Amino acid sequence: MKPLREVGILGFGGYVPMYRIKDEEIANVWNAQTSGLPVIEKAVPSQDEDVFTMSYEAAKNAIARAKISPNLIRAVFVGTESKPYAVKPTGSMLVTSLGLDNRSLAAEYEFACKAGTEAFQSAIALVGSGMLEYSMAIGADIAQGRPGDELEFTSGAGAAAFIFSKKSKETVAFLEHSVSYVSDTPDFWRRQGQKYPQHAGRFTGEPAYFNHIISSVKTLFEETGLKPSDFSYAVFHQPNTKFPLRVGEILGFPPEKIKPGLLSPVVGNAYAGIVPLGLSATLEVAKPNERILVASFGSGAGSDAFSFVTQEALEEKKNLAPLVSDYIKRKKYVSYVTYALYKGKIPR
Amino acid sequence: MSESVPRYWREIKIRERLIGSKCEDCGRITFPPRKVCPYCRSRKLTEVELPKKGKLLSYSVVRKPPAEFEKYAPYVIGIITLENGVNVISQLTDIDLKDVKIGMELEGVLRKYREEGEEGLIHYGIKFRPRIK
Numbered sequence: 001m002k003p004l005r006e007v008g009i010l011g012f013g014g015y016v017p018m019y020r021i022k023d024e025e026i027a028n029v030w031n032a033q034t035s036g037l038p039v040i041e042k043a044v045p046s047q048d049e050d051v052f053t054m055s056y057e058a059a060k061n062a063i064a065r066a067k068i069s070p071n072l073i074r075a076v077f078v079g080t081e082s083k084p085y086a087v088k089p090t091g092s093m094l095v096t097s098l099g100l101d102n103r104s105l106a107a108e109y110e111f112a113c114k115a116g117t118e119a120f121q122s123a124i125a126l127v128g129s130g131m132l133e134y135s136m137a138i139g140a141d142i143a144q145g146r147p148g149d150e151l152e153f154t155s156g157a158g159a160a161a162f163i164f165s166k167k168s169k170e171t172v173a174f175l176e177h178s179v180s181y182v183s184d185t186p187d188f189w190r191r192q193g194q195k196y197p198q199h200a201g202r203f204t205g206e207p208a209y210f211n212h213i214i215s216s217v218k219t220l221f222e223e224t225g226l227k228p229s230d231f232s233y234a235v236f237h238q239p240n241t242k243f244p245l246r247v248g249e250i251l252g253f254p255p256e257k258i259k260p261g262l263l264s265p266v267v268g269n270a271y272a273g274i275v276p277l278g279l280s281a282t283l284e285v286a287k288p289n290e291r292i293l294v295a296s297f298g299s300g301a302g303s304d305a306f307s308f309v310t311q312e313a314l315e316e317k318k319n320l321a322p323l324v325s326d327y328i329k330r331k332k333y334v335s336y337v338t339y340a341l342y343k344g345k346i347p348r
Numbered sequence: 349m350s351e352s353v354p355r356y357w358r359e360i361k362i363r364e365r366l367i368g369s370k371c372e373d374c375g376r377i378t379f380p381p382r383k384v385c386p387y388c389r390s391r392k393l394t395e396v397e398l399p400k401k402g403k404l405l406s407y408s409v410v411r412k413p414p415a416e417f418e419k420y421a422p423y424v425i426g427i428i429t430l431e432n433g434v435n436v437i438s439q440l441t442d443i444d445l446k447d448v449k450i451g452m453e454l455e456g457v458l459r460k461y462r463e464e465g466e467e468g469l470i471h472y473g474i475k476f477r478p479r480i481k
Contacts, residue, residue, distance in 0.1 A: 018442045047419055048441055048459040052472065056458040084470055097364040097458055097472070099397065322481045330480060332444075 001121070001178045003128020008171025009308065010068070010134065011163040011317070013061020014280035015054050016267055016327035019044040021339045023153050029336045030148045038240035042156035042268025044339050045142050050084045052093050054159035054273075055140045059098055061321035062161040067170070068134065070098050073163060075105040075126055075135035079115030079272040081190070082142045083108055094138075105135075112188060113237055114298025115139065115272035120162065121304060124175060127164045136163050141271035146196035147345055154240055156268020160276035160324075172283060172314040173292070175306060177224045181216040182302030189300065199299075205243070208301045213237065213247050216305035217295050226307060228252035232290035235278040237297035238264035253293070260285045266328055272298075279308075281324040288312045356469060363473035364458060366398040368434065377434045400456030400474065402430040407440070407448055416462040424448050428476050442477040453479040 021044050023037040045054070055078055063070050076091040083090050091106025109115045109122070116139015123137035140159030145151030167174040187208035190197040200208075213236060221227060228234075234253040236244035241264060248258045261278030263270075270277060275296040282292055287310065294306040340346045361367050362380050369381035373390035379398060384391055407426040410417070417423070424440040426448075440448065441459050454476040461471040 046442060046459075048461075048475065050460060050470075053458045053460065093472075096360055099365055326480055 001180070002175070003125060005128055005130060006167035006174055007124045007128045007164050008167040008174035008311070009162055009283075010165040010171050011062040011064070011066025012160065012172065012280050012283055013058045013063075013065060013321050014158065014160040014277045014324040014327065015057040015061065016158045016277070016324065017043045017045040017049055017054070018330055018332055019046060019334050019339075019342065020331045021334055021336065025336050026153055038154050038242070039156075039265045039268055041266055041333075042154065043158055043270070044334060044342055045157045047342050049142070049157075051078070051080045051082050051140045051142060051159070052084050052090050054142075054157065055090060055094060055138045055161065056097055058138060058140065058159040058161040059094060059136060062136065062163050063098070064321040065172070065317045066134075066163040066165075067317070067320070068163075071101040073100050073134045073136050074103065074132045075123060076100065077105075077107055077109055077119035077122055077135070077137050079109040079111070079117070079119040079137070079139045080141050081110055081112055081115060081271055082144065111302060112299040113239070113269070113271045113274065114296040114302055114304055116160070116276045117294070117296040117304035117306070118298070120276075120306070121178065121180060123162070123164050124178070127166060134163060134165050136161055138162075139272040139274075139276035141273045143269055143271045144190075144196050147340070149196070151197065151199065154264065154269045156264070156270045156274070158263075158267050158270035158273040158277045160273060160280045162276065169311075170313055171311055172317050173308040173310045176291070176309055177220055177307045179216045179220045179223065179305045180302065181212055181219060181305075183212070185212070185299075185301035187299045187301055204239075204299070208299060209237070209239065209243055209297050210247055210250070212301050212303035213295045213297050213305075214250060216303035217251055217293065220293075220305045220307060224307065226291075230291055231293045231307075232257065233260055233282045233286060234258050234293040234295070235261035235275055235282055236295050237275050237303075238262060238278065239269045241265045263324070263328070277324060283310070283314060284318055284323050284325065286310045286314065288314055351471075353469065356471060363461070363471075366400065366436065366456060366474050367395050368398050369393040370396040377432065379434055379436050398434055398436065399431040401479065402428040402436075402454055402476070404448070404450055404452045404454055405429045405435060406450060409445060426454075426476060428454055439475045440477065441475040447478070455479045
């Protein structure tokens, strides 16, 4: 898929909460093995944070890099599965808190971990069709995992925001092509009113994660004629450390092209936020005229694949806001008890 | 005590964007915004968004807060001198009590203030944390 007029990323910004818990600490609580853990540590939000506040900070950083007045942005889409209200849009809350024009579109997208890139597609389409000049897509989550469940070892938190405009000298990267690929694959779900998701164990691998990402990326290759060696970087969905490296190996991407955007080992899986956050981190190290492959995965299931090409403006705009690496360095470890308290797993 | 929905709605912009008032006659800025300038009694006031960066002027540690703030205790309420010289009172966040120092550089971030139970509204506003960059 490609819009009628060329679209680029005008601004981008990430956010990671300050607190961390080591997987080893979680393993010790549940008498689990401390070898072969899926990530090293994961981000834990403070008690006063949620998807709205994390999205706000990521959006502020994106606006700083976009170098435009916020009231020019006329669409805010938030991809998440942990929005503060079941009914009350986070998008409209962001319009008011960021000082955007009230004549805006605002909505949430839900597609498990690919809701953020789903929001990308809509934000890109609005600008690409000429309906809007500027749109913003955010991926943000405070991932849920039942205490003691496998998911608890990886469920992290984070957000990233992207402002799209027509391609110009001001855009840091432009969209070359995209593909969306979905099917009914029940690998992970959460019923209405339930606090924690269910998952189908090993079934989440081959028929879900690998099949959908490989299908979207191979389709992108077929439709564009591009091959792995044409890309300097690749950002894959990262439910753990192993899967993105393995899917990269299958598709022909060596680890060094994946690692700049591989954040789950130190942030955890921030669900709909992790691929946008990985793209932010990759843009922070990329040079102009490099190609970046982005392939998300969302349970249920689907994958959005994008090819972005970086531009000259990237160099100048990188340091206009805190880097994802600044947020990753800013950390304070908490015990399992504090983590459980902050995440509302035990009442106060 | 929960606020009325209309009052909460009226104050969203003030709390989440730090909207103060500027007197067109004497030029002084006040926060929260006023209908009448407390310095010169002028009624010619316009809304102004305050900067989100500043320094800690003074603070107090709250150990026995009202019920709806209990989960944050002990927490710090500070007076922050913003870059334009205006002082605002706000809660500090992402900081341990031992690290609070008068004069430290702070920046405003949007955070939850309180929640009206499990079913009510969530109140948000600007809190201040140590500056990241």
